[in-house]
Amino acid sequence: MNGSKISFDDTAVAFGDKSDKALRLMYFLFCTMNYPLITKVGIWCTSTVLKLKLPVKGLIRKTLFFQFCGGESLEGCRTTIEKLKQSNIKAILDYSVEGENTEEGFEANKLEMIRSLEYAATSENIPITVMKLTAFIDFDLLIKAQSGLSFTENEKNKYIRFEKRVEAICAKAVKHGKCLYIDAEESWIQKAIDNVVYAMMRKFNKDKAYIFNTYQLYKKSALNDLTNAHQELRSMNCHLGAKLVRGAYMEKERERAEEMGYDDPIQPNKMACDRDYNLALDYCIDHIDSISVCAGTHNEDSSMHLAELIDSKGVDRADSRVFFAQLYGMSDNISYNLAKEGFNVAKYVPYGSVEKVMPYLMRRAEENTAIAGQTSREFLLVKKELKRRKG
Numbered sequence: 001m002n003g004s005k006i007s008f009d010d011t012a013v014a015f016g017d018k019s020d021k022a023l024r025l026m027y028f029l030f031c032t033m034n035y036p037l038i039t040k041v042g043i044w045c046t047s048t049v050l051k052l053k054l055p056v057k058g059l060i061r062k063t064l065f066f067q068f069c070g071g072e073s074l075e076g077c078r079t080t081i082e083k084l085k086q087s088n089i090k091a092i093l094d095y096s097v098e099g100e101n102t103e104e105g106f107e108a109n110k111l112e113m114i115r116s117l118e119y120a121a122t123s124e125n126i127p128i129t130v131m132k133l134t135a136f137i138d139f140d141l142l143i144k145a146q147s148g149l150s151f152t153e154n155e156k157n158k159y160i161r162f163e164k165r166v167e168a169i170c171a172k173a174v175k176h177g178k179c180l181y182i183d184a185e186e187s188w189i190q191k192a193i194d195n196v197v198y199a200m201m202r203k204f205n206k207d208k209a210y211i212f213n214t215y216q217l218y219k220k221s222a223l224n225d226l227t228n229a230h231q232e233l234r235s236m237n238c239h240l241g242a243k244l245v246r247g248a249y250m251e252k253e254r255e256r257a258e259e260m261g262y263d264d265p266i267q268p269n270k271m272a273c274d275r276d277y278n279l280a281l282d283y284c285i286d287h288i289d290s291i292s293v294c295a296g297t298h299n300e301d302s303s304m305h306l307a308e309l310i311d312s313k314g315v316d317r318a319d320s321r322v323f324f325a326q327l328y329g330m331s332d333n334i335s336y337n338l339a340k341e342g343f344n345v346a347k348y349v350p351y352g353s354v355e356k357v358m359p360y361l362m363r364r365a366e367e368n369t370a371i372a373g374q375t376s377r378e379f380l381l382v383k384k385e386l387k388r389r390k391g
């Protein structure tokens with residue numbers, strides 16, 4: 001065992017870099033989001049007024065955007081990233097623009113990713129960038145690739161261009177010594193994504209893990225997928241980069257499985273998902289010689305499980321092969337307390353213009369309604385800190 005005892009309850013640490021004013025804004029936001037009806041109506045109104053081009057951008061920028069995003073451009077994220085650095089927290093640059101479906105758009109996204117890697121190269125506090133492969137190819141083409149149906153000549157060319165885009169980004173990341181996380185998406189395109197990511201790992205993960213795939217432990221198959229990928233890569237003397245998450249598309253996955261009459265790929269319950277998540281952490285730490293792992297979670301038990309695992313297995317808390325990651329603006333009690341104790345912690349820092357990050361912001365708002373219990377926790381923590389400051 002090494003290191004001091006960890007707790008996620010210290011709100012003075014969690015919100016140490018927030019002014020009273022910023023904290024009051026957080027209180028207002030999380031309190032509002034606590035009500036599902038207000039959130040639903042708010043989301044509807046916001047997208048409507050934006051479509052009507054009414055002047056609400058300033059308001060959004062000062063509230064939701066300020067809470068959950070780093071800035072509107074790379075340079076605009078600098079203050080946020082510097083602030084995180086003061087608390088020993090690293091940044092994962094996340095160009096959070098979605099819904100592109102033209103070849104020009106995919107190419108523009110590639111260029112932005114390259115720019116973000118060049119920007120990351122200017123700061124040691126940005127060791128990682130992240131991307132979704134659906135930013136570089138038509139969603140339907142990924143479905144087709146996964147289904148094994150043959151491509152037309154035009155589709156073949158599009159697919160080759162897609163693979164080249166991904167390879168150019170991976171090469172850039174490796175050139176600058178940065179890690180690249182590739183997000184997991186819906187199961188009906190995930191196998192196609194896996195194929196591309198593993199090809200990149202075989203090419204670039206020879207000395208260490210630069211390219212990371214994401215494993216969604218809400219899937220029954222995820223633990224097997226993780227161990228199989230590891231064994232295969234190890235047999236080729238390559239490292240596995242594994243970001244472990246629970247998974248963001250549960251309802252969608254279940255609905256589609258029922259509609260189309262195939263086996264639900266999702267675990268039967270939350271307990272099974274939690275169990276596999278922690279087993280996956282165990283597996284990664286047990287094979288730390290050939291796996292680099294990132295725990296992408298807001299779950300306190302899993303975060304504590306990994307922290308204790310690191311200590312009990314004698315892994316250095318600052319070992320660069322192990323990272324904890326949370327989204328910017330969420331679960332600061334986990335991020336800041338772990339970072340204070342010397343663990344590697346990074347926050348996803350989304351950036352992009354207010355209009356373009358709206359889908360991301362809407363998802364954060366939805367996720368923070370009372371259903372998942374998440375807001376209650378965020379809200380209670382902010383409330384506790386405000387009370388402590390007054391006291």
Ligand SMILES: Cc1cc2nc3c(=O)[nH]c(=O)nc-3n(C[C@H](O)[C@H](O)[C@H](O)COP(=O)(O)OP(=O)(O)OC[C@H]3O[C@@H](n4cnc5c(N)ncnc54)[C@H](O)[C@@H]3O)c2cc1C
Pocket residue numbers: 182183184185214216218245246247248249250266267268269270271273295296297298299325326327348372
């Ligand atoms: C840094 C980071 C990166 C992420 N990257 C991705 C990504 O690439 N792809 C992606 O899909 N998601 C991603 N997510 C989102 C993630 O998958 C979860 O939706 C979210 O973090 C909530 O899970 P949790 O681990 O924080 O814990 P909790 O809040 O404890 O768990 C909630 C999650 O448990 C699962 N769950 C809930 N009920 C059940 C049930 N009845 N049966 C089975 N499972 C259940 C669901 O996945 C649900 O989202 C990321 C999250 C973070 C913090």
